[in-house]
Amino acid sequence: MTTEDVDLTPAEGKPIGRRIVFGMVGVGAVGVVLGKQLTSMTSSAVGAVAPQLQSVIPATGGFRIYTVTNGYPEMSIADYRLKITSGPKVSTLTFADLAAMPQTSMTKDFQCVTGWRVEDVPWAGVLLSDIITEFGLDEHGTALAFTSFDGVYTESLTMEQGMRPDILVASSMYGAPISREHGGPVRLLVAPMYAYKSIKWLDGIEATPDVEPGYWELRGYDIDAWVGKSNGRSDAPVV
């Protein structure tokens, strides 16, 4: 019906297409080798010129916002409640109750298990160890289970880990209230561990007889998530 295309005439010309393909593979390989330096260059360049673009332009050092539900849960500071279950005793703290407790500030790198790291993030809030002692959580279990008011995410720590001085029930980040996407009004900060341990939108803390693996730990990530010593990674530890 129509002219058939079985054309066996040898194509002429130079194989430029193939050279482009090989060239791209070469540039890609160089990019992989030099990517670490290039990442910090683009990161500081974009950070200096347009920090608000850091979340849009790739590999520029900003936070990446993750959520495991269909969106970010919303909660006002006025409506916020933290439920602490210590054996038979259940206490409910308001944001103001937390603010009335001794406040601790710390500046720590924030390292994600997927590879990105934000350096020197200033946090403030109540030390988890202060809450453990205040509510006698260590008398009612050997581990802690954390829940989120997103209704899905969970996390865990051993009681011994919970007593460390670099774990915060945080209510401030960069000197301001924690924003909704960063887990506000109140989130956990487990500075020495990968960021999935730092549960956002903190809803409850409960003393448990054993460690109950959290959301990502049920999906293959390590329970003891020390930065640089878990999940097959060797990042610089957060100190």
Next chain:
Amino acid sequence: MTSMLGWASQMGAVMLRSSEAMLRRFSRAERWTHRLIALDVTLLIVTAAFLYIPDISALVGNRYFFKISHVILGFALPIPIIIAFFFLAFRLDVRRLNRFTKVDRQWLRPGNRQRRELEVGKFNAGQKLNSAFQFGAIIVMLVTGAMLWFNGLFSVDIRTGATFVHDWLALIVTVVVVGHVYMAMRDPYARQGLRTGFVPREWAEREHRGWARAMSGEESSGARVD
């Protein structure tokens, strides 16, 4: 008047059916390869946006599902391409796309107003550059993507580099894909070629004169058809 219209529509039907009116441009295997790659790449871009643009991530959530989907779609991408290499028509077109002739250099010359007069082959230089770029991009995205998925095998520095390349090339690929779709939107006959396999001879003579001539055997048997 009625008879005139009747005559015209009859002639139109004859023209469409006639071997002179339409030229075969793409085989069935080529069209299905293009469709599958287009679908897969679209879904890769969409799932990537769901995972990495914070505002969209917030709206859609379900990170675990989209992450697994993105990885499966990525590893599936070479399959239709590998299968396509078993088809002669595809291999011939790959060779045409690979080879750049004098006409292509003239076509690419900035501000060349004489593009219309060039004996452009089955593919113009822009299409050749696009296909070479996308072929290279698929290889680089596949390798860096695999490095990120099997991340235990590589040092942190190398993984940071792989992330850097994967992220930036993703951005560039998306821009090029949007450009590719934009060009196609402006040319219904180019789209017809990929939808039905056939293009109007008139269009081919305008856009790909060298190819149109070779297809109709107007030139000698040594015709250039690349």
